Amino acid sequence: MLKIRLKKKCKKLCHAVIAGICISGSLLTTSLLAAELGYPEKEELTFGFIKLTDMAPIAIAYEKGFFEDEGLYVTIEAQANWKVLLDGVIDGRLDGAHMLAGQPIAATIGYGTKAEIITPFSMDLNGNAITVSNEIWAQMKGNIPKQADGKPVHPIKADALKPVVEKYLDAGKPFNMGMVFPVSTHNYELRYWLAAGNIHPGFYAPHKGDTSGKINAQALLSVTPPPQMPATMEAGTIYGYCVGEPWNQQAVFKGIGVPVVTDYEIWKNNPEKVFGITKAFSEKYPNTTIRLTRALIRAAKWLDENDNANRPEAVKILSQSNYVGADREVIANSMTGTFEYEKGDKRAVPDFNVFFRYNATYPYYSDAIWYLTQMRRWGQISEDKPDSWYKDVAAKVYRPDIYMAAAQSLVADKLLLKSDFADLVDEDGYREPQKHFIDNIVYDGTAPNDYINKFKIGLKAGDKL
Structure with a gap:
């Protein structure tokens, strides 16, 4: 298990914090804001992550001292896979973690491990x-x-892959592809792209004990941990995969594969990872929760500010073995505003990674609902649910109230500007209907069942396997 221990500015946080903070023998008075927020109830924390470039806000909050500014002393641990990471948060070994957006949602509804x-x-x-x-x-x-x-x-649609899949099936060969976890964005994005090209990615039937996701499948999707994707494909076990960076660019650098489409082209500005904690942690340590959120918001802003001017420094940090551990050139190939498809075909994709702009850090209810619609579409949710159920689940998992408390306190403390959150003043948690999907189907988070029924391939109202 890889660990990163924060270099504390003092060996011990003075617990007489009412008067000030003891740092290297000097007394610094606390700000009014600190008094208003309250000191962190839990100061020493352990966070988990998977070796992907989108764990960057955690690394930057650590390296730039944003956690420390909040009185939080953090250990960061790389996890073997997404299940180990989730289990660590549930059992308390980890206080929080870089998570697949679908993990907190699935846990809350009891798909897989049940937890709040x-x-x-x-x-x-x-x-x-x-x-x-x-x-x-x-x-x-x-x-x-x-x-x-x-x-x-570009974008390259799965229509181009369909004749290839059909040829394999006609020859009696299964067409195997990889994704990182059953409730990952990668699973749903790969399924979305395949289905938009009229390739069936298969159904789940948990009510029958079938969680393989391969019922009626033309392309067979299976789980592979992100860092192992290139080697698994090179070995011929899978013919392709959906994964986060740097593991697509790694295939280009190794000369073993070609990224054919980005998720930006499947769904422009789609939500990806979240920072997950237990509901019990947030209730037991409310000040700590707001403070860690403050640190992460500051890190996200740093990553995007001045037109990504800080990205080269971020790439250098992430290339360290205790973070992502891939070559700097591989990480930079996508994180600094470009993306390389076929070798030599490098194109400008300035929004391939977005950490702060477009309200990227705000936990929209409609983002959570989109994941639930895909869980229903592919059978992970076995039966119809009313629109109200989708909205209630989203409100249990996604907590814009905590986010806004953190954001407003950062503005009050003059660490961020009011204009950084101007679009969120009257936010109700639902994005405007989104049109930028590869199949041109419009998504409105306030009408999940109408959305589900629009798809040619997938379960619809009344359907049950």
Whole structure:
């Protein structure tokens, strides 16, 4: 288990904090804001993460001293996989973690491990891609329109993959692809892209004990931990995968595969990871919860400010073995405003990773509801639910009240500007209907059942396997 221990400015936090904080023998008076917020009830914390570039807000909050500014002394531990990470938060070994957005939602409704997990902070937008092996790319390429310079027209739809999948199936060969976890964005994005190209990714039937997700599937999706994706594909176990960075760019650098589409092209500015804690933690340590949220908001702002000017420094930090541990050049290939598809085909994608702009850090109810619609679409939710159920679950898991308390206190403390949160003043938690999907289907989070019924492939009202 990799651990990162915070370099404390003092060996011990003076507990006579009513008067001030003891740092290297000097007495610093606390701000009025600190008194208003209250001191953290729990000062020493352990956070978990998976080796992906979108864990960056945690790393930056640590490295830039934002956690320490809040009186929080943090240990950060890399986790083996998403299940180990979730279990660590549930059993208290971890106080919080970089999580798949679907994990707190699934835990709350009892899909998999039952637990009350909340999120006061959405960690990022976008950041994933779908990669196929060189062998599959060679077969797809002829099905893709070309630009004047001979390079493929993007976005590449799964229509180009469909004849390849059909050829494998006709030959009696299963078409295997990888994703990182059953309730991950990657699973739903890969399914969304495949289904939009009329390739069935399969159903789940938990009420029958079937959690494989392969019922009626033309493409068979299975779980592989993110850092193992390139090697698993190189070994021929899977023909492609959906994963976060840097593991798509790693395939390009190793010369073993081609990223064909980013999640930005599947759903523009889609929510990706969240920071998850137990509901019990938030209730037992309310000041600590607001303070860790403050630190993460500041980190996200730092990552995006001045048109991503800090990204090269962030890449250097993330390349360390105790964080992501990939080569700096591999991480930079996507995190500094570009993305490389086929080797040599590097294109400008300034919003491939978004950490703060477009209200990226705000936990929208409608984001949570989108995940629930996909769980229902693919059978992880076995039966119909009324729209009110979707909204109630979202409100249990996503906590904009905690987020706004943190944001308002940062403005009061002059650490961020009021304009940084101007769009959130009258926010009701629901984004305007979103139109930028690869299949042009519009998503309105206030009408989840209407949305589910729009899809050609997937369960609809009244359907049950």
